[in-house]
Amino acid sequence: MTEGKNNRNFITEIIDDHNENGRFQGKVHTRFPPEPNGYLHIGHAKSICLNFGIAEQYGGLCNLRFDDTNPAKEEQEYIDAITEDLRWLGYDWGERLYFASDYFDELYEMAVELIRIGRAYVDELNTDEIREYRGTLTEPGRESPYRHRSIEENLALFEKMRAGGFKEGEAVLRAKIDMTHGNINMRDPVMYRILDAAHPRTGDKWKIYPMYDFAHGQSDSIEGITHSICTLEYEDHRPLYDWYLDNIEIFHPQQIEFARLNLSHTVLSKRKLIRLVREGQVRGWDDPRMPTISGLRRRGYTPEAIREFCEDIGVGKVKGVVALHKLEYHLRQHLNKTADRVMAVINPLKVVIENYPDDRVEKMEAVNNPEDETAGTRSVPFSKVLYIERDDFMEEPPRKFFRLAPGREVRLRYAYFITCTDVIKDATGEIVELRCRYDPATRGGSAPDGRRVKSTLHWVSAPHAIQAEARLYDSLFTVEHPDSDRDRDFTDFINPDSLRVVDPIYVEPHLRNAQAGDRFQFERLAYFVVDQDSTAEKLVFNRTVTLRDQWRKAQKKARRAPRKRRRKSAKPR
């Protein structure tokens, strides 16, 4: 799907420059470097598509590298989940699966080298003191009293750190740069700290762990990464990235920063996603309302839709918020081409065809996917008693309501024209059944006399329908920017109706053998995916995204319009 792609953006411009001036001999090698401390979300997808996409576009390679330099936060569970999500998205890193922890020995040697050339020292200030000595955004910092120890002493002390001679917090290794630098990252940044935690991969071999800044650039360098693409908040780190590489004198990749994705109607910060899970606002990381890759997958999103979305939004340095409907647009776009159609009734209204023989059952041929001839057809049973959607009938239809009403004729999809002859209500006045008559000449859905109907309804045969559970999802938040309100917590904006369970719904028998992960369009309603909670006895469907609904839109507009008119007429003439 990405073949022949030729995206142009500020990053390809930089790469083109490099290719012209020969900086990397025309080579392009990128990497996707997640920290295994949480689940991947749609924001990561942008970075993934970017890194793998750029490599592909230039005939280069993209590595997967776990940035596992902080064992206090990282777990194998996340490594597994991230790997699975990447595979599902359709990316392949070949044999190039790496871990920053693979380089701990080399990194240690590099640190020793910096000590040897007098550019690093062991500091025994405590955390608070280091912060105090660092200065502020507008005031310069002060040098640590330990800054001018001899090289020999630093070497010995660093070895002591490695050997476990210090406790957590008692000593750090720092780069000797400039305590008065305007960029705070350059005020003698910490290179190594002591962490008393077992590492998922290196176990308890190490007592000291490199900081991100000391690990990332060198890891890039070791792997021969040419273009190290990261998000905007690392702009301030680039001088340090460059400093380490220049002072260690190793291969020097180019760090490039882009604006991370923000999506409306959701939150994408790890901290907030964790809260949603911990506070029970959702059922877990893969809850279909979550913006995580696993959540989107369970919701019924396709990898293709996510990738198309990432292509579409492009890449720049402007922080913005992409509208959720853009993601949904690409989802519908792909599902429309690939999802088989099926008929299902979510809110049933019983219909009895008075002039249809009691015991008769007909097999109606239905097209599985009008967008894809190879999807073929199926047969749908039709009988005297049916369910239609309650919303498809109105006893007193307003203007522009084209569906069924007393005395009105409509088409039942793939079946007959029917006309409503009677409305049956219960004691409370609620409509419980419709009596209709069908025209036998209209079998298949068209009238020999050429008469037309304004609408086509979906339906299921009551005696043949399968009962299933539907989970109707809506957006998790009621506002566009749940986390941009300074006075209110983002959880205040959680949509109380983000999940509505309807049980039972009635689906056509064709669905009997549907498997978890199968996607369908319930005609005229929405796309659905079979959830993993389904059992042999009962199917569970997650509503992925609704179809665009002109009638609902028209209703909304109609509700707005009178107000407008009133306002106008209130004006003095």
Added chain:
RNA sequence: AGGGAAGUAGCUCAAUCGGCAGAGCAGGCGCCUUUGGAGCGCAAGGUUAAAGGUUCGAGUCCUUUCUUCCCUGCCA
């Protein structure tokens, strides 16, 4: 004594290193239709943050200003 970055249509991005400011999505209006889906078409949408300068010509180069965002973890 602060450093870094970004401002082009409602949103996301373009504009071939100075040459008629364009696209997708959203919104509007039509056409078509055995899904009120899909599809197709039309119109609308802009003082390129602002001011000044250079130039035959500036979104693009220079100067100043304004606005927004990021940075004071032994997180990444």
